[in-house]
Amino acid sequence: MSQHRRRVPAQKVRQRRTLTVAVTAALAVVSAGVGLGLWATFSDGGGGPAGAAGRTSEARSAPTPTGERSPAPSPTRSYPLSEAPRTIPAVRAHTPARGPGWKPQRGERVVVNDADLADEGRLIAGELGLTYAGEKADVRPGDVRLALNGDEGADPESYTMTVRGGRVNISGPADAGVFYGTRTLKQAVRGGGRAPEGVVRDEPAKPVRGLSLDIARKPFTAGWIEDRVRELGDLKYNELHLHFSDDQGFRIESSTHPEIVSRDHLTKAQVRKIVRLAADRHITVVPEIDSPGHLGAVIAAHPDLQLRTARGTAVRGAIDISQAASARIVDDLLNEYAGLFPGGPWHLGGDEYQALLYSDPQASFPQLATAARKKYGSGATVADLATGWLNDRAATVRAHDRTPRAWNDGFFRDTSVQPAKDLQVAYWTGKEIGARPPTQYLDAGRKVINYNDEFLYYVLGQPQTFVYPTGQRIYEQWNPRVLRGTSAVPSRYDGQILGGTFAVWCDIADAQSQEQVAAGIRMPLRATVQKLWDPGRPELSWTQFRALADRLG
Numbered sequence: 001m002s003q004h005r006r007r008v009p010a011q012k013v014r015q016r017r018t019l020t021v022a023v024t025a026a027l028a029v030v031s032a033g034v035g036l037g038l039w040a041t042f043s044d045g046g047g048g049p050a051g052a053a054g055r056t057s058e059a060r061s062a063p064t065p066t067g068e069r070s071p072a073p074s075p076t077r078s079y080p081l082s083e084a085p086r087t088i089p090a091v092r093a094h095t096p097a098r099g100p101g102w103k104p105q106r107g108e109r110v111v112v113n114d115a116d117l118a119d120e121g122r123l124i125a126g127e128l129g130l131t132y133a134g135e136k137a138d139v140r141p142g143d144v145r146l147a148l149n150g151d152e153g154a155d156p157e158s159y160t161m162t163v164r165g166g167r168v169n170i171s172g173p174a175d176a177g178v179f180y181g182t183r184t185l186k187q188a189v190r191g192g193g194r195a196p197e198g199v200v201r202d203e204p205a206k207p208v209r210g211l212s213l214d215i216a217r218k219p220f221t222a223g224w225i226e227d228r229v230r231e232l233g234d235l236k237y238n239e240l241h242l243h244f245s246d247d248q249g250f251r252i253e254s255s256t257h258p259e260i261v262s263r264d265h266l267t268k269a270q271v272r273k274i275v276r277l278a279a280d281r282h283i284t285v286v287p288e289i290d291s292p293g294h295l296g297a298v299i300a301a302h303p304d305l306q307l308r309t310a311r312g313t314a315v316r317g318a319i320d321i322s323q324a325a326s327a328r329i330v331d332d333l334l335n336e337y338a339g340l341f342p343g344g345p346w347h348l349g350g351d352e353y354q355a356l357l358y359s360d361p362q363a364s365f366p367q368l369a370t371a372a373r374k375k376y377g378s379g380a381t382v383a384d385l386a387t388g389w390l391n392d393r394a395a396t397v398r399a400h401d402r403t404p405r406a407w408n409d410g411f412f413r414d415t416s417v418q419p420a421k422d423l424q425v426a427y428w429t430g431k432e433i434g435a436r437p438p439t440q441y442l443d444a445g446r447k448v449i450n451y452n453d454e455f456l457y458y459v460l461g462q463p464q465t466f467v468y469p470t471g472q473r474i475y476e477q478w479n480p481r482v483l484r485g486t487s488a489v490p491s492r493y494d495g496q497i498l499g500g501t502f503a504v505w506c507d508i509a510d511a512q513s514q515e516q517v518a519a520g521i522r523m524p525l526r527a528t529v530q531k532l533w534d535p536g537r538p539e540l541s542w543t544q545f546r547a548l549a550d551r552l553g
Contacts, residue, residue, distance in 0.1 A: 082196040085188035086548055088526050089236060089533030090540070091202045099197030102163050104189060108142035109133040116175055117146045119280055124182040128189060139167065144185070146178050147171040157238070158203035161185060163195045176282040177203070180236050187234070191552050206480055208449055208499030209532045210239030210286070211525065216246035216297070218460070218506035219264035224514045225274055233281030235529045240278055241286040241347060241501055245333075247296025247317040248509070252340075256332045259301040271340055279342075286405075287341045290349025291330050292389055295319045298329065305329070307355060309364050318354045321389045322371035331396045338400040346402040347426065350390045350410020355382055376417055383412040387419055394420045405449065409435050421445075424498070429453045430484040438483040442493040450480050450500035456528065458521055461508025471523030472542045478528075479535040502528045523549060 082101065084094035110125040111133045112118065118134070125132035130144065139145070149160075149171040156174035159181035170181035184202065188195040211232055213220065229240060244251045249262035252271055266274075275285050296317040299306045305326050307318040319326045334346075355365050361382035362369040372385035394404035405424040409432040425441045428451040441448055450456070455478040459466040480497050481488035489497075502525055504517060512520065526549050530538060538545065 079197070082198045084198075085184060085196055085200065086191050086551075087184050087187040088545075088549060088552060089204075089530045090538065091184060091200045092534055093201045094196075095199040095201075096196075097164070097198040099164065100166070101194040101196045102142075102144075102166060102168050103194035104128040104130055105142060107131065108144070109136075109140060110144045110146065111136040113137075113145070113147040117148065117178055120175060120179045120182055121146050123280070124186060127186055141166050144168045145170070146182070148175070148178065149173060155203045157207070158201075159184075161195070161200040161202075163197050163199075168195060176238075179233075179282050183234055183236055187552050191548065204236065204533045205535050206497070206499030206532045208239060208501070209237045209529055210241055210449075210499070210501035211237060211521075212241035212243060212451070212501050212503035214243045214246070214504055214506045215251050215266075216244050216506075217248045218509040218514075219249065219251055219262070219266075220514050220517075222266055222270040222274060224518070226277055228518070229274065229278050229281060229283060231525070232283055233278075235525060236533060237525075237529055238282055239284050239286055239345070239501065241288060241503075243288045243290065243347075245289045245297060246294045250297035252337070254333065254336060256336045257298075257301070257329060260298045262297060268340060275341065284343040284345065285341055286343070286345045286347055287337055288347035288349055289330065289333055289337070290347075290351065291393065292319045292321045292326070292386065293317050293351060293353040294349060295330075302329065307365065307368075309358075310366055315354045317352075320367065321385060322367045327389070327392060330393065334393065334396045335400075338397065338402070344401075344403050345405055345424075346397040346400075347405045348390060348393050348397070348410075348423075349407060350386075351407035351428075352409065352432070353386055356386060356412070380416060383415045384417040386410075387412060387415050387417040390423070391417070391420045394423055398422070408438075408441065411436070411441065424449060426451050426501070427483050428457070428503075438489055439493070442489065442496050445496070447496055447498050448483065449498050450483050451503055452478070452483055452485075452500075453503075454485055455482065456500065456502045456524075457505060458503065458517075458524065459505045459507050460517070461511035463507050468520060469524050471525075471527035471546070474524055475527035475530065475538065475542050475545060479531050481535070499532050500528065 079098040079100060081098055082096045084091055106129060109131050110121045112121045112135050115135050121134075122132045124144065145167065147169065151173040154173040155177070157176050157180060159170060159172035159177035161181045161184055162169045168185060170178055170185065172178040172181060180202070184200060185195055211228065213225070213228070232240060249264070250260045251262055251265045253265060253268045254261050278285050294317050299317070299319060305319050305323060307315040307320040309315065321327070355361050355368060358364040365382060368382045368385055372380040372382055375388060376384050390406055390410055397404050403422060403424065404420070405426050408425050408427040409429065411419050411425065413436060423446070425446050425448045427438050427441065427448050429435060430437060438448060453466070455469055455474050457466060458469055462468060477486065479488065480500050481491065481494060483489055483497070502521065504521060523546065527545070530545070540548065
């Protein structure tokens with residue numbers, strides 16, 4: 001799901017193979033008298049057990065008279081066996097070795113085997129104080145080499161990081177994986193002073209790892225959002241979901257309907273900058289214009305579109321979906337923002353349409369009942385009309401090559417009109433009227449994204465029954481199969497669960513400043529991505545994990 005800029009989509013991988021230094025390293029080992037058996041697992045293709053945490057020896061080679069550092073000594077049994085780098089999320093596998101590891105020194109280079117890795121190379125070079133030397137075929141002592149390896153069958157977010165012979169080689173089938181390898185290198189150096197000798201082989205368990213921000217109720221600044229993007233990138237998240245339209249505000253500049261835009265909003269130039277920054281970190285920005293509920297900001301400028309009961313009572317936030325003008329204005333916005341938000345997923349909302357919370361929607365809203373029968377036949381209901389509305393909006397974004405998503409309470413029981421088969425389910429609650437257990441969506445073959453409000457909802461002001469989630473509770477009790485409440489669905493559904501998203505909702509917008517929000521979500525974000533990268537029981541205790549997060553910054 002990772003968004004790719006400049007070139008082919010994330011799912012497509014390069015054909016070109018990278019040149020590695022495996023032969024050189026093996027010869028060096030032989031010349032040092034170390035048996036090849038020690039290195040037999042160090043090709044880019046094998047696997048190995050994860051090691052325990054720790055730091056390697058600080059031994060490094062001395063500078064030559066010319067000022068250039070001589071090659072690091074070949075690993076010998078005088079070095080302890082290396083331990084896995086400590087990172088968040090933890091690496092999935094590390095093959096240990098004996099050697100000094102690698103630490104950055106001024107004048108050392110970052111080189112790439114493909115110009116498409118220039119952004120990744122420049123970023124890690126700047127972060128570690130190295131020189132970005134561009135596309136090079138030669139290999140020098142101290143180099144960090146980034147390479148596309150052409151492995152078409154591999155997860156495009158996977159990577160291998162080999163530390164050997166005083167050098168680092170990070171390779172992957174696509175630039176996303178190589179980028180994640182640079183995040184591992186950065187954290188290893190920051191947390192332990194150096195990257196340990198050996199081979200890391202790593203990939204995420206889940207393709208969707210997201211943060212959702214409600215910027216409609218609370219207008220976060222562009223700079224604050226950019227800071228979150230940088231944080232997400234270092235943690236190997238790959239989605240930022242922006243909920244920017246609701247009853248309280250519409251927060252992005254619009255050319256088709258400027259009348260609906262709130263005073264405090266992001267300009268399109270600011271959004272483009274956020275999207276570019278996110279793309280550089282392989283994060284897709286997923287937009288959400290929620291409908292047919294939560295449209296109060298649109299209705300404020302177009303009161304004629306507000307849903308009213310048979311008695312004429314206005315229904316807060318709900319648009320009248322029996323009117324053609326309602327569909328036109330929402331489609332205008334969806335089409336307008338398609339050019340602003342490149343990438344695959346698009347969140348359509350669909351939740352909490354107030355008409356369906358009435359005991360008898362057909363009697364309470366005769367205009368909706370009439371429209372339903374006219375469009376779908378004599379037995380059609382208001383729920384059928386709402387389902388058709390969601391399908392029509394899905395068709396609008398699908399025309400822009402987007403994959404539509406909707407909240408689980410936008411899918412209704414026993415309707416004659418069925419939701420489009422490609423609609424992904426953002427499952428957030430089982431508390432709403434008419435909500436269905438997650439297994440019903442999974443049994444229907446749908447793809448599901450975990451937004452479990454029991455663990456992953458950070459709701460400002462803690463209204464109703466919400467409490468601020470803690471990283472410890474997520475770390476110790478949640479995993480992607482825990483979709484509703486605290487119980488996991490059976491493991492047979494695991495492949496349909498695309499991942500999860502930690503969500504910030506601003507119901508009481510002034511309850512926290514944006515700085516307090518950043519501090520409050522810091523550890524929950526780290527715990528969430530750990531369980532999305534590897535849903536198994538973590539090796540570290542919560543106390544150790546928290547201490548590691550503090551060390552990594």
